[in-house]
Amino acid sequence: MIPTMNAPFPPPRELDPVERQALAWVRRVAAGEITHADGAALRQWCQANPAHAAAFAAARARWAQLGEAAAMVKARNPAAMHATLPAARRPSSWQRRAFLGGALGATAATAVAAVVHPPLGLWPAANEWRADYRTATGEQRRLALGGAVDVELNTRTSIAGWPGAGGTRGIDLIAGEAAIDLTHAETPFVVAAGAGRTQALQRRAARFEVRHLGGAVCVTCIDGQVQVAHASGTAQLSAGQQLRYDDHALGRAEQLDAARMPGWRAGYLRFTDAPLGEVLDEINRYRTGKVVLLDRQLAAKPVTGRFQIHALDKAIVQMQRSFGLHARTLPGGVVLLS
Structure with missing residues (x-):
């Protein structure tokens, strides 16, 4: 830590x-x-x-x-x-x-x-x-879409709604991260992201999250069961499982422990041996301005920790001191680390 x-x-x-x-x-x-x-x-x-x-x-x-x-x-x-x-x-x-x-x-x-x-x-x-709905930097927003469907949008997230066909409803996750809570929805609800579609199985109650950034999609099942359909095949996820896909391939389901489950809805960012460069990229999604690591040789350094989203500047200082970096602060929330 x-x-x-x-x-x-x-x-x-x-x-x-x-x-x-x-x-x-x-x-x-x-x-x-x-x-x-x-x-x-x-x-x-x-x-x-x-x-x-x-x-x-x-x-x-x-x-x-x-x-x-x-x-x-x-x-x-x-x-x-x-x-x-x-x-x-x-x-x-x-x-x-x-x-x-x-x-x-x-x-x-x-x-x-x-x-x-x-x-x-x-x-x-x-x-x-x-997008019909879009959150700004650091903003999180909860939407009650009716029909026992609640959608929570994380920072910098864009979605568009669509009625679908045959009674199916859903959203297009254009970019960002969304959490879906279904309570015995009367009609199927689908989340389209990139080359895949995710929905709860048999209209059961379910909770799942979909993250769509840089052409890659990550689906995490929190509760219940969901199915991910992709041009290369389909996969089913149970509670605590996660998979990734892109435009070309559908990955395999992976079981997550509690420390690796997404924590943004609880107000935290969690990292386990994550490269420093990726950690800073994630922090940049939540704060105005930009943190830039000038010494790219340090980008692969592992970081493990849990940081409060509302206090990410403290997290930056922690990493600065931990890796012996010099911080130069510019107007607009920009921090140069070297």
């Missing part, structure tokens, strides 16, 4: 040249001024140095915060919006369907590549815009 440490991060400082360049990129993208060539240049700039990607993530977060603050001011006093933020500098929303609205209107043909393939996943991809 990693020892607990509560050392605070240092306070933010003035923007350096890289951060100012990142902010300039964000302003251009949000204003709809980016072209296809600009999008390629932005991706290349982000990929050239982890610090560039981190600075861009921070600038995006700060711009989003400005947009949220402006929306609150406008909701409370519409006239104050014009008095506080001149038209030329009003930040635009980064919410789904509204993001890059100006760019799609003025330069749809040239900007579409940057929208469909966002650099380093720093904003929602275009396929997430069709």
Whole structure:
């Protein structure tokens, strides 16, 4: 276990040249001024140095915060919006369907590549815009869909509902992680994710979770029994079992002990000998900004521990001290570990 440490991060400082360049990129993208060539240049700039990607993530977060603050001011006093933020500098929303609205209107043909393939996943991809429900960073949301079906969405999750055929209902898990609780549902309920579909067997009461990230899907049966159908075959899971699949293959069921079961619904992230790089990737899903490990040789170092989701900055400090890393804090929740 990693020892607990509560050392605070240092306070933010003035923007350096890289951060100012990142902010300039964000302003251009949000204003709809980016072209296809600009999008390629932005991706290349982000990929050239982890610090560039981190600075861009921070600038995006700060711009989003400005947009949220402006929306609150406008909701409370519409006239104050014009008095506080001149038209030329009003930040635009980064919410789904509204993001890059100006760019799609003025330069749809040239900007579409940057929208469909966002650099380093720093904003929602275009396929997430069709979602009926979407959670923001760090947000969890519970939906009562009727018919004895409850769905809980984890951070950064997008789903679309569909009635299906023959009385079957379900959701399309576009991206993220969802937990499904069925209490003797009257009609079959299916979760489609990637190349597979998961549903409870014989409409029995069941609880299961589906995680869909980066083209890979993980299904965990918490209670009852579920069936996973894939182009390469089918598999059944009982309580405490888990399997993974991608577009090409369906994995085998694996029995999990209590320490390896997903803990996000209870407010925890659990890791057992997980590579440090993967742990930081998971933490990045829950907090605004980005934690970047600059020393990639340390990415394979094993981490075992249980961290509270609402106190992930403490977890970062714990890992920093455990592995002897230096932390550099940038605005917008960005932390560079080296």
